[in-house]
Amino acid sequence: MAQNWEIENFLEIRNGRLHIDGIDAVELARKYGTPLFVYSEPRIRHNIARLKQVGDNVGSGFKLCYAAKAMSTLGVLRAVRDAGCDLEVNSGGELWKAFKAGFRGDQLNFNGLSKEVWEIELAIENDVYAIQVDSLYELSLIEETAKRLGKKANVSLRLVPGIESATHSGLQTAMLTSKFGMMPGEAFGAFAKYKDSAHLNLCGVHLHVGSQNPSPAVYTQAFSEMFGALLRIFRETGIRLQHINLGGGFPVNYLRDRSQAYDFPAEKREMFAADFEPAEAMKFAWAEVRKKAEAENVVDLLEGITLLLEPGRSIIADAAICLTTVRNHKQRPVSNGQRTIKNGQRTMDNGQWTTDVEQRTIDNDRSEKEKLSTVHYQLSTETDSSTDHWLLTDAGFNILLSMETYKWYYHLISAERAGEPHETPYKLAGPLCDGGDVYFDIEGEGRLPDHRLLPENVEPGEILAMLNCGAYSLAQASQYNGRFLPPVVLTKADGTTELIRRRDTFEDLIANDL
Numbered sequence: 001m002a003q004n005w006e007i008e009n010f011l012e013i014r015n016g017r018l019h020i021d022g023i024d025a026v027e028l029a030r031k032y033g034t035p036l037f038v039y040s041e042p043r044i045r046h047n048i049a050r051l052k053q054v055g056d057n058v059g060s061g062f063k064l065c066y067a068a069k070a071m072s073t074l075g076v077l078r079a080v081r082d083a084g085c086d087l088e089v090n091s092g093g094e095l096w097k098a099f100k101a102g103f104r105g106d107q108l109n110f111n112g113l114s115k116e117v118w119e120i121e122l123a124i125e126n127d128v129y130a131i132q133v134d135s136l137y138e139l140s141l142i143e144e145t146a147k148r149l150g151k152k153a154n155v156s157l158r159l160v161p162g163i164e165s166a167t168h169s170g171l172q173t174a175m176l177t178s179k180f181g182m183m184p185g186e187a188f189g190a191f192a193k194y195k196d197s198a199h200l201n202l203c204g205v206h207l208h209v210g211s212q213n214p215s216p217a218v219y220t221q222a223f224s225e226m227f228g229a230l231l232r233i234f235r236e237t238g239i240r241l242q243h244i245n246l247g248g249g250f251p252v253n254y255l256r257d258r259s260q261a262y263d264f265p266a267e268k269r270e271m272f273a274a275d276f277e278p279a280e281a282m283k284f285a286w287a288e289v290r291k292k293a294e295a296e297n298v299v300d301l302l303e304g305i306t307l308l309l310e311p312g313r314s315i316i317a318d319a320a321i322c323l324t325t326v327r328n329h330k331q332r333p334v335s336n337g338q339r340t341i342k343n344g345q346r347t348m349d350n351g352q353w354t355t356d357v358e359q360r361t362i363d364n365d366r367s368e369k370e371k372l373s374t375v376h377y378q379l380s381t382e383t384d385s386s387t388d389h390w391l392l393t394d395a396g397f398n399i400l401l402s403m404e405t406y407k408w409y410y411h412l413i414s415a416e417r418a419g420e421p422h423e424t425p426y427k428l429a430g431p432l433c434d435g436g437d438v439y440f441d442i443e444g445e446g447r448l449p450d451h452r453l454l455p456e457n458v459e460p461g462e463i464l465a466m467l468n469c470g471a472y473s474l475a476q477a478s479q480y481n482g483r484f485l486p487p488v489v490l491t492k493a494d495g496t497t498e499l500i501r502r503r504d505t506f507e508d509l510i511a512n513d514l
Contacts, residue, residue: 003418005257005411005467010043011321018321018415018465021491025323025415028489029463033503034325035395035486037474039071041079042493043319048083050278051250051311057283059290060305063129065109067248067312068094070471075490075500076316077101086129088310092119099126109156109245109310113179120145123153130156130243132206135182139190139200146199156204156245157187161225180208188232195237202239204308205229208247211313214274216281222246223285227292227302234301241305248311250278252318254409254468259422263449264409272409278314282307313471320470322486323415324395326462327431332388388427388451391458395466396430396437398480402472404436407447410466412439417455417462425451426458432481474501482509 006012011020018025021040029036048064055062065088066080072094078101080087086107089095092115098108105126112119113134123131124146133139133155146153160181182190187205194200207226209218226244233239251274255261261269293302402408413422427450428439441447454464477485484504489497 003257003413004259005413007043007318010040010046011467013418016417016419018413018418020321021493022495023491023497025321025465026463028497029323029325029415032487032489032499034323034463035393035399036323037320037399037470037486037488038323038491039076039079039316039320039470039488039500040491042491044076044079044315045083047315047319048080048085051309051314052084053277053279054282054307054309057279058286058307059303060307061243063243063306063308065107065308065310066315067310068098069475070312070316071320071473071475072097073474073488073501074101075488075498077103079490080315085315088312092116092122095119095122095126095128105129109308111158111310115141117141117145120153121149124149124151127151128154130154130204130206130245132245133157133182133190134180136186136190139194143194143197143199152199152201154201154203156206156243157182157190157202158206158208159184159187159225159229161207161222181206184229187229188236191233191237191239195239202241204241204243204245205233206245206247206308208310209249211249212251212271212274213249214251214271216276216284218249219246219281220285220288223282223289224292227289230301230305231296231298234298240301243306243308245308245310248309248314250281250311250314251275252313252468252471254411257411259453260411260449263446265446268447278309278311282309317471318468320468320473322395322400322410322466322469322473324393324464324466326391326458326460326464327394328392329458329460330390330392332390332427333386334388389425390427390429391454392429392431393464394431396432396481396483397434398430398432398483399477399486400430400466400469400473401476401478403439403448407441409448410469412452412454413465413467414455414458415463415465418465420455422453422455424454424456424458426454428452431483434481479504479509484508 003013020038021042028038051064063086065086067088069090074097077097081102087098087103088109088111089098090112095110105128108128109130109132110123110128111132115138120142131142131153142153142155158181160178161184191202194202205226207222209222223246230241230244233241253273253275255273261273290302293299397404430437436442439452440450479485487499487503488501490500491497
């Protein structure tokens with residue numbers, strides 16, 4: 001019987017073990033050691049092809065740019081390039097890496113809030129598609145730099161119109177309280193002021209509504225806002241913008257396996273389980289905006305643009321797994337309590353561990369489950385209900401930072417016993433000398449499951465796999481505690497693998513020390 005987390009021809013159970021693109025994940029872990037990130041080139045291509053369907057649903061040009069900040073190892077960037085996708089970068093370093101990976105300037109959007117002059121120079125000298133301008137000061141700096149270089153810079157102004165999405169607060173990027181972009185009024189004034197500049201090509205406007213957006217409605221709102229800006233700019237300055245950039249933010253379903261879905265408060269569950277087709281969302285958004293264009297008799301203005309999207313998570317997150325080994329285990333007494341969710345709100349009730357497996361069985365009767373869903377699990381006959389069983393792995397927040405900073409959820413399975421029932425609760429933690437390096441919410445606010453469900457009798461040496469962790473994991477990694485950054489393997493459609501990042505060595509720990 002297939003597990004809910006399985007994806008046909010990608011993540012599958014064969015002979016009881018996890019396979020990725022037909023390759024035994026346990027054998028990869030034994031060959032390269034753990035922790036180990038495994039990225040799937042076929043899945044990257046699949047995700048890019050899915051997003052490219054947006055171009056079939058809008059009546060304008062379309063440009064898809066992968067957000068390199070999600071994961072910018074050169075092997076991944078080359079896979080993105082080979083799939084026919086352009087790139088969005090956020091620093092001079094990412095810009096340099098893009099060139100090393102074989103991208104041309106006209107394939108690149110350059111974002112960022114605190115650009116240094118050398119970064120602006122690098123972008124201008126290589127004729128990037130657009131420099132996304134974050135402030136009026138930055139616009140003047142770009143003009144000054146372009147003038148000194150004797151060139152004309154392509155620029156797009158980033159607006160922050162105050163659009164809220166029901167995502168994590170740290171992923172909100174279109175709110176007035178966020179650090180990004182300029183006020184719409186500032187941008188309109190800039191278009192009027194710089195429209196005749198000999199060194200600025202004012203070619204677009206940009207907005208980003210955040211990441212992991214659970215509702216497609218924000219894209220209609222964002223597109224409407226940008227069309228309003230397009231129209232006002234045209235009427236006040238005569239400038240016909242070449243593009244509208246709506247950023248990314250399309251969600252990934254982190255709860256494809258629903259076994260622990262009701263361990264989350266309702267709003268977090270909705271966010272982690274968000275799942276809609278970007279092409280359908282943009283089809284509806286385009287239709288709504290086209291109605292406005294028809295009403296204003298400016299359809300040609302709308303159809304003359306190129307629509308840009310800059311997704312990162314929806315291209316790379318579910319394309320990777322992190323393999324980790326259990327290195328230690330221990331037992332601890334548990335508190336005499338049972339945590340429940342009532343109408344999506346967490347409470348603490350006195351009592352013992354429940355053995356009512358029906359309470360955690362996720363079915364289609366969501367309204368009934370909202371009334372009362374326990375977050376404790378059926379215990380084996382060999383498990384002491386007054387004891388927590390801890391597993392200590394070799395994958396900590398030094399390589400999975402979002403699990404600590406955003407309390408992000410990555411579904412965990414046994415790679416060695418993927419086909420066995422995952423019904424035994426364990427407390428999971430990483431290897432770092434830091435009390436926050438745990439796989440649950442250390443602050444006790446219930447933003448992550450207190451326990452993870454794995455097969456019975458997990459012992460040191462067993463290889464586990466975290467799913468959907470391709471985005472903002474290794475990209476944010478550090479050598480905290482003097483730990484080696486892990487290697488990365490890329491799986492191919494023909495069943496072969498390629499090592500695209502080696503594991504750190506002792507020398508890497510001191511490479512920049514003097």
